Amino acid sequence: MIRVENLWKSFGGQEVLRGVSFEVQPGEFMALIGSSGGGKSLLLKLLVGLLKPDRGRIWVAGKDAAALSRSEMELLRSRIGFVFQGGALFDSMTVYDNVAFPLREKTFLDEKDICRKVMRQLELVGLRDAGHKYPAQLSGGMLKRVALARALVRDPEIVLFDEPTTGLDPVVSRAVLDLFGSVHRRLKLTGILVSHEIPRIFEIVQKVAILHEGRIIAVESPSRLCALPDPMVQQFVNGKSSADNRHLEGVAGLK
Amino acid sequence: MGACLTAEVGRLGKTGLFLGQTLLYCVTPPVKGERVLRQTWFIGWKSMLVIVLTGTFTGMVVALQGFPTLRRVGSEGLLGPMVSLSLICELGPVLTALMVTGRAGSAIAAEIGIMRTTEQIDALELMGLNPLRYVVVPNVLASLLALPVLTLVFDVIGIFGGYLVGVRLLGLNGGTYFGEMSNYAEMKDILGGIYKALTFGLLIGWVCCYKGYHSRFGAEGVSTATTQAVVNASVLILVGDYLVTSLVF
Numbered sequence: 001m002i003r004v005e006n007l008w009k010s011f012g013g014q015e016v017l018r019g020v021s022f023e024v025q026p027g028e029f030m031a032l033i034g035s036s037g038g039g040k041s042l043l044l045k046l047l048v049g050l051l052k053p054d055r056g057r058i059w060v061a062g063k064d065a066a067a068l069s070r071s072e073m074e075l076l077r078s079r080i081g082f083v084f085q086g087g088a089l090f091d092s093m094t095v096y097d098n099v100a101f102p103l104r105e106k107t108f109l110d111e112k113d114i115c116r117k118v119m120r121q122l123e124l125v126g127l128r129d130a131g132h133k134y135p136a137q138l139s140g141g142m143l144k145r146v147a148l149a150r151a152l153v154r155d156p157e158i159v160l161f162d163e164p165t166t167g168l169d170p171v172v173s174r175a176v177l178d179l180f181g182s183v184h185r186r187l188k189l190t191g192i193l194v195s196h197e198i199p200r201i202f203e204i205v206q207k208v209a210i211l212h213e214g215r216i217i218a219v220e221s222p223s224r225l226c227a228l229p230d231p232m233v234q235q236f237v238n239g240k241s242s243a244d245n246r247h248l249e250g251v252a253g254l255k
Numbered sequence: 256m257g258a259c260l261t262a263e264v265g266r267l268g269k270t271g272l273f274l275g276q277t278l279l280y281c282v283t284p285p286v287k288g289e290r291v292l293r294q295t296w297f298i299g300w301k302s303m304l305v306i307v308l309t310g311t312f313t314g315m316v317v318a319l320q321g322f323p324t325l326r327r328v329g330s331e332g333l334l335g336p337m338v339s340l341s342l343i344c345e346l347g348p349v350l351t352a353l354m355v356t357g358r359a360g361s362a363i364a365a366e367i368g369i370m371r372t373t374e375q376i377d378a379l380e381l382m383g384l385n386p387l388r389y390v391v392v393p394n395v396l397a398s399l400l401a402l403p404v405l406t407l408v409f410d411v412i413g414i415f416g417g418y419l420v421g422v423r424l425l426g427l428n429g430g431t432y433f434g435e436m437s438n439y440a441e442m443k444d445i446l447g448g449i450y451k452a453l454t455f456g457l458l459i460g461w462v463c464c465y466k467g468y469h470s471r472f473g474a475e476g477v478s479t480a481t482t483q484a485v486v487n488a489s490v491l492i493l494v495g496d497y498l499v500t501s502l503v504f
Contacts, residue, residue, distance in 0.1 A: 045377075050380060050381070074383040075383075077381050077382070078383055080381070082381045084374045085374070088374040090375055091369075091375075105382065105383075105384055106382060
């Protein structure tokens, strides 16, 4: 469903992605982890054509995303839902209008059908009664759930999540991730989840890719990843660098 | 030096391309009519109070300063033409444009800048919508529609302000004030003022949208974009004023 081959991207002479390759099968949910500023969000933006790669190929639903015309890309994007880090909801619209917006703008559905679809999505994310509220009146967790409802309202085959739990407390973060997992299982979507919520995300994804210094250093199922002896992989899996470990040992007086 | 020049030319090219695309989308469907109306209300109607106040006091000041000078040369009867021509040809379009830049242009730049930093513009693009059509074109069209109307309001109110000072305060005959005005102010003066207002409307929409659209990320990025939008648009209005004056009048 998604295949990335030898992808390169640089900004101002600094190479951020240096030959990234991976594949996501239809119906598969993959987590993409790595250090902050390592190019994970950039990779998602390259997948949906918001940015063009310097080199390499991106295949999404059988199309070479980097070589599509504007209208072809538009068509491809209609099959993809994207949940942004901050939600990217339109402040001037209510929750209901935010979710209805893609349908009003890009389909010929009448208002009755739009209402039915919007309410179904809001119910799916547990916000049936929040339709009249504005984004500024929502909590962080509710914002992410509305963003998911908007991303799903056009029945996409692929959903990309860009650090959807950033800024949420552990309880809400867990609830949001559980929601993403259950939506994925119920709708059989193909997805990529960029997140730092390790090991929570291991419960909802089928495989995990680690992006380090511009390259994918491992793509494995969560259980196999945890068993890999590679110290770099273990740093990401345990969420601690060796420097952190030394610091913590020092703080605890274990030196 | 060479790299700096190349970067500057590149930036100018980008700005020109932005204007070219915006103008193309202004005249080709689909145009978001509802958003154009909403922005016209925001730029036009919500600027009305400040335009009325500015127009009134500008007309009053022109009359107050002009009357003694005209009396010195025995031409106080020309106060009406002096006030009206100053307002119609120059002060009306320029001050209206500067006021709209400060009130609405800054808000447009900040709103689009925030949409950029909160990824709302990326979200539009991912929904298959062209952000230029959805965000920029309505503001440019609204600015083009609102500026001539606001300028005419400014002119009329300013002439009334001049009447208050010249006739009510300084004792000039009301018939003389308005009668002489029709002898001197011609249709080409009014049209010239409207051409200026249209030019300034385009400049405000273009510059403020461009700065917001290309805002850097974060609060500092948005504040810089807003400041640059107001300063650049204000300077361009004065430069444009000279150019249109030299072409039209």
